[in-house]
Every structure is written in C-alpha cells, then in structure tokens.
Amino acid sequence: MMNNTTNNETPLLEKLQKIDRRILYLILVIVIAIPTIWPINIPNAPLPMSRDLWNTINATPPNKIVLLSSTWTKNTRGENQGQMEAILNQLMSRHIRFAISTFDPRGSQVALNLVNSVAKKYGYVYGKNWVDFGYQPNGVNYVKGISVDLIQTVKRDAVLKKPLQDLPVMKGIRNADNIQIVVEISASSSQYYWIQFLKPGVKVGFACTSVMAPEAIPYYTSHQLAGILWGAKGAYDYEQLNVEHHTGGWGSGRQYMGPLSAAFGLVILSIFVGNLAMFLSRKRSRQ
Amino acid sequence: MKLTDRTIGIIAVICLIPISFGAYLYYLRFGQNGLNIFLGGLVTLAVYSTLYRENPIYRFVEHIYLGLAAGYGVVIAWSEVLSTQWYDPIFKQHQWLWLWILPLAIMAYFVFSKKHSWISRIPLVILSGFAAGTIFQGFVSQYFPQIQDSFKSLRPTIYTLQNPDPSPAAHILSISGAINNAIFLITLTSVLTYFFFSFEHKTKAIRGYAQVGRWLMMIGFGAIFGSTIMTRFALLVDRMYFILIEWMHLGHPII
Numbered sequence: 001m002m003n004n005t006t007n008n009e010t011p012l013l014e015k016l017q018k019i020d021r022r023i024l025y026l027i028l029v030i031v032i033a034i035p036t037i038w039p040i041n042i043p044n045a046p047l048p049m050s051r052d053l054w055n056t057i058n059a060t061p062p063n064k065i066v067l068l069s070s071t072w073t074k075n076t077r078g079e080n081q082g083q084m085e086a087i088l089n090q091l092m093s094r095h096i097r098f099a100i101s102t103f104d105p106r107g108s109q110v111a112l113n114l115v116n117s118v119a120k121k122y123g124y125v126y127g128k129n130w131v132d133f134g135y136q137p138n139g140v141n142y143v144k145g146i147s148v149d150l151i152q153t154v155k156r157d158a159v160l161k162k163p164l165q166d167l168p169v170m171k172g173i174r175n176a177d178n179i180q181i182v183v184e185i186s187a188s189s190s191q192y193y194w195i196q197f198l199k200p201g202v203k204v205g206f207a208c209t210s211v212m213a214p215e216a217i218p219y220y221t222s223h224q225l226a227g228i229l230w231g232a233k234g235a236y237d238y239e240q241l242n243v244e245h246h247t248g249g250w251g252s253g254r255q256y257m258g259p260l261s262a263a264f265g266l267v268i269l270s271i272f273v274g275n276l277a278m279f280l281s282r283k284r285s286r287q
Numbered sequence: 288m289k290l291t292d293r294t295i296g297i298i299a300v301i302c303l304i305p306i307s308f309g310a311y312l313y314y315l316r317f318g319q320n321g322l323n324i325f326l327g328g329l330v331t332l333a334v335y336s337t338l339y340r341e342n343p344i345y346r347f348v349e350h351i352y353l354g355l356a357a358g359y360g361v362v363i364a365w366s367e368v369l370s371t372q373w374y375d376p377i378f379k380q381h382q383w384l385w386l387w388i389l390p391l392a393i394m395a396y397f398v399f400s401k402k403h404s405w406i407s408r409i410p411l412v413i414l415s416g417f418a419a420g421t422i423f424q425g426f427v428s429q430y431f432p433q434i435q436d437s438f439k440s441l442r443p444t445i446y447t448l449q450n451p452d453p454s455p456a457a458h459i460l461s462i463s464g465a466i467n468n469a470i471f472l473i474t475l476t477s478v479l480t481y482f483f484f485s486f487e488h489k490t491k492a493i494r495g496y497a498q499v500g501r502w503l504m505m506i507g508f509g510a511i512f513g514s515t516i517m518t519r520f521a522l523l524v525d526r527m528y529f530i531l532i533e534w535m536h537l538g539h540p541i542i
Contacts (some may be wrong), residue, residue, distance in 0.1 A: 025338050032527045037538040050451045079518065105363035135367045140421055194376035196425035210517035214510055223456050224429075229513075232521040252525070256417025259524045260517070267516065 003237035013284070018275035024270065030095045035258035042257045049220050050237035051230045053183070053205045053227025057090055058247070060180040063172055066091060067097040067182045069190065070111035082235030082252035083207040084114060089248025090238070092122035093131075096180075097169050101133035101142075101154075103190045108135045126159060126220060127167045134158025135177065139193040146197035147176040176202045181226060183207060188232050191216065195224050207234060232256050296343045328534035331526055437475055439468040475501045 010041060046054075060066055068087065072080035091098050100115060102108050112132060124130055133154045134144040145153030151164050164170050172178065176199040182190040183205040189212070203226040206216050210231030216228040219225040229238060235253030242248030290298075308328065313325040333348040376382040391410045397405035443465040445451075450461040460468070477500030480493060488494045531537045 032524055036527050036531050048450055078521040137368045194430045214514050221433045222521040224432050231517055233503050256524045265522045
C-alpha cells in the first residue's frame with residue numbers, strides 16, 4: 001500500500017519541479033494581464049526617502065530652479081516614466097521653474113516628449129517656465145561647470161538654440177547655488193556624477209530603477225542624497241504624496257502596482273511549491 | 288510538428304499582408320501616433336517570441352534594433368558632440384585654438400601601425416592624467432562622507448520603539464533605530480573581517496566572526512536580487528500595459 005502511494009505521488013512531485021518554463025511564462029502573462037485590464041488598488045505607505053524628496057522639491061523658493069537630469073529611455077519606461085511624470089506634476093502645479101538635461105543621447109527626445117505632454121495640462125511655456133539643456137556627453141565637465149557658471153557651461157538651450165541668458169526662465173540663475181535640487185532620474189549609475197562633482201551643499205535626489213536602489217540607500221543615510229524614489233514603488237509613493245497635497249494625480253505608479261504585486265505573488269508561490277516538492281521528493285527517496 | 292526557421296520565415300512574410308492592412312486601418316483611425324503604437328506592439332510581440340524559442344522573426348527585429356541604435360549613435364556623435372563642441376566653435380565661431388585636439392586625435396590612430404604604435408600612447412597618457420586627478424576628487428567626495436556616516440550612535444535619543452520622523456535629516460534615534468545601528472556595526476565589521484587578508488584567520492573567534500560577515504553578505508545579495516526581480520517585472524508589466532491597453536485598447540488608459 002505504502003509503495004503504491006509513493007509510486008503514484010513521486011511523478012507529481014517531480015513534475016512540479018520540472019514545469020516547462022513556457023507554461024510558467026503563460027501563467028505569468030495571465031496573472032499580469034488580469035489586473036492590467038481590470039485595475040486593483042494596492043494600499044501604500046510612502047517611504048521616508050520618497051517623502052524627503054517630495055518635501056525638498058516642494059520647498060523650492062521662487063528664486064531657484066529644479067534641475068531634472070533625465071538619463072532614461074523607453075527601456076525602463078515602466079519605472080522611470082511614472083517617477084518623472086509625478087515629479088513634473090508637482091513642479092508644474094506648484095509653478096516651480098525647472099530645467100531638464102540628460103547624460104544619455106537617446107534620453108533627450110524621451111524627456112522632451114514627456115515634459116511637453118505634461119506641460120500641455122498646466123499651460124507651461126518653454127523658455128518662460130522651463131528649459132532643456134539637452135544631451136551632455138561629458139558628465140564630469142558638465143557637473144563641475146554648472147557648479148561654477150551654469151550659463152557659460154551650457155551656453156545655449158537645446159530646443160530654440162538661444163543663449164541661455166536670453167531666456168526668461170533663467171532670470172537670476174547663474175550657478176549651482178541657484179539650484180534647489182538636482183534630481184537624477186536614471187536607469188544607470190549616473191547619480192555618481194552629482195554625488196562626486198557637484199558643488200557641496202547643493203541637494204541631489206535620485207529616482208532610480210529598483211535594481212539600483214539598494215546600492216543608493218547608503219548615500220541617503222549619509223545625506224549625500226536628499227531622497228530616493230525606489231522604482232515603481234517610488235512612483236506610487238510620489239503620486240500618493242501629490243494626491244494628498246493636491247499637487248498632481250494618479251499615474252502609472254498606482255496602475256502598475258496591482259499587476260506587479262500579482263506577479264510577486266506568483267513568484268513566491270512558485271518558489272514555495274518548487275521547494276516543497278523538492279523537500280518531499282528528497283524525503284521519499286531517502287525512505 | 289516542429290516548424291523550421293524557413294517555414295516560420297515564409298509564414299511571417301505572408302502575415303505581412305494582413306499586418307500592413309491592420310497598420311493602414313490604425314493609421315486611418317488614430318493617425319501617426321496610432322501607427323507608431325501598432326508597429327511598437329508588433330515589435331514587442333516579435334521580441335517576446337524568443338521566450339517560446341529562438342526564431343527568425345526575433346532575429347530580424349533584433350537586427351533592425353541594433354542597426355537603428357548604431358545609426359542613431361553615429362548621428363548623435365556628430366550632431367550633439369563633434370559638431371556642437373568642436374566643429375562649430377572652430378569653423379563657425381573661429382576659435383582656432385581648439386584645433387590642438389586634432390593632432391592628438393590623429394595620434395590615437397597610430398595604434399594600427401606596428402612601427403609607430405608608441406605615438407598612440409601620448410594622447411592616452413594625457414587622458415590618463417586628467418582621469419587620475421578627476422577620480423581622486425570623485426573618490427573623496429563619494430567615500431569620505433560614507434566613512435563619516437559609518438560612525439553611528441548606539442544610544443537612543445528617545446526611548447520609544449518607533450521613530451516619529453524616520454528621515455535621516457531629523458537626527459532622531461529611537462530604540463529600534465539604535466538596534467538598527469548595532470546591526471549595521473556588526474555587518475560592517477564582520478564583512479571587513481571576512482575580506483581582511485593581511486593576517487591568517489587562525490582563531491576560532493575571528494573565523495566565526497568572518498563567517499557571520501559572509502552570511503550577512505548573502506542576505507544583502509538576496510535583497511539586491513529581489514530588487515532586480517522587481518525591476519524586471521515592472522518592465523514586463525509596462526510592456527503588457529502597452530500591448531493590452533495602448534495597442535489593443537482592452538482597458539482604460541491612465542488619465
């Protein structure tokens with residue numbers, strides 16, 4: 001009797017450990033598709049590092065600008081776009097002047113498209129309320145340069161190709177002292193340019209993909225970073241803070257958290273089932 | 288029945304007819320943006336087809352992507368770097384001193400000559416000199432505050448379990464924060480012990496402490512791996528959103 005049960009159950013345990021990866025992919029697609037089509041709201045509590053970034057940007061005085069360094073492309077749209085959109089909502093609803101630049105040659109157009117789409121909502125005018133410094137191929141020289149003289153370093157804007165001092169948005173802005181915070185929205189390690197070479201005392205924020213966040217946290221605790229947005233969760237945090245303070249609405253951060261949580265649930269379940277099957281089959285083989 | 292690459296290729300070419308028709312309908316209904324999304328959806332599916340197995344459709348799209356990226360790189364190298372930072376200042380604004388870079392750049396190409404390859408080392412040495420100075424400054428700015436921050440207090444400033452303001456800028460240390468700092472201190476010293484090779488780990492205490500460091504590193508790697516999974520899934524969710532909502536219009540888009 002015992003032997004019969006073992007013989008019947010062992011193949012199932014082995015099968016559980018050898019499920020075809022294509023079946024797992026199919027299950028994953030279904031698990032993600034359902035909450036994408038019919039969104040579900042996952043409760044959220046913003047992290048202190050997200051809140052700190054929000055507070056720093058929100059405290060921007062009228063004589064300063066915020067610099068968004070948008071070093072991401074469509075590859076990481078799932079995380080970086082939500083973060084940047086939430087920050088732009090806050091900046092525009094609070095009428096804060098800002099500039100964008102990028103360390104990635106492909107990032108320039110992506111950032112420009114996103115800012116233009118959000119600017120339409122708030123009536124933000126290029127040259128008056130915001131400006132594009134364009135692609136900056138030499139990160140070190142750019143950061144060191146704007147620390148001393150922003151106008152001479154960047155010289156011309158990337159859209160109108162006009163001298164920076166001729167644009168109303170740059171009124172009273174000369175160097176890094178006139179920047180409230182630099183926010184590096186990135187899918188690479190470009191935050192180190194700012195940490196290493198920006199004039200001491202100027203705040204730096206970091207909106208990164210989740211994979212980079214654990215590496216960035218030590219710089220937050222040592223005050224080298226004023227705040228961090230941790231991937232899609234960071235975007236959700238920022239959207240929530242915007243909604244709480246009426247500085248913006250919901251976006252991809254909240255939209256993606258449902259499917260993301262469902263996918264994590266599937267991974268945890270798969271790990272649990274796979275390990276359980278492995279332990280049971282080992283136990284049976286020993287018997 | 289296993290389809291050969293040739294059969295898959297023929298089917299893909301035949302499918303181009305309804306696909307072109309679909310693209311035209313998308314263009315009529317949603318304009319240029321709709322056509323972009325339609326093509327984006329097709330390319331996304333073609334890329335994901337490799338999850339089933341390697342196939343010519345995937346390879347075709349992969350080559351198109353690489354070709355576009357290479358072409359874009361060349362254009363950007365000229366339009367955003369060489370033109371704006373070198374050609375325009377010299378030939379349009381007549382800042383002739385920038386010409387000194389030209390011989391240095393030419394010297395770099397002597398690396399292809401067996402006899403004169405030593406010349407290519409001159410620009411390399413100059414660049415190394417610049418880089419060494421820059422890296423030194425970068426190292427100090429990046430790591431000195433980290434070393435300073437590793438001296439953490441183990442004595443709480445308030446005797447509550449929870450911190451009312453957990454932001455590092457608030458400088459409030461609760462009991463849980465003090466425990467956290469103690470864990471940090473143990474992690475730092477034990478991991479350093481593990482990597483300290485100047486003396487042999489002879490005593491049981493040092494060996495044990497280094498082992499603790501090893502385990503703590505494993506926990507750290509686990510957390511980093513978890514974050515990696517989070518990123519990959521977020522990117523997948525975004526692609527699924529693109530296909531299901533933006534391309535197929537199966538749900539409401541984000542407003």
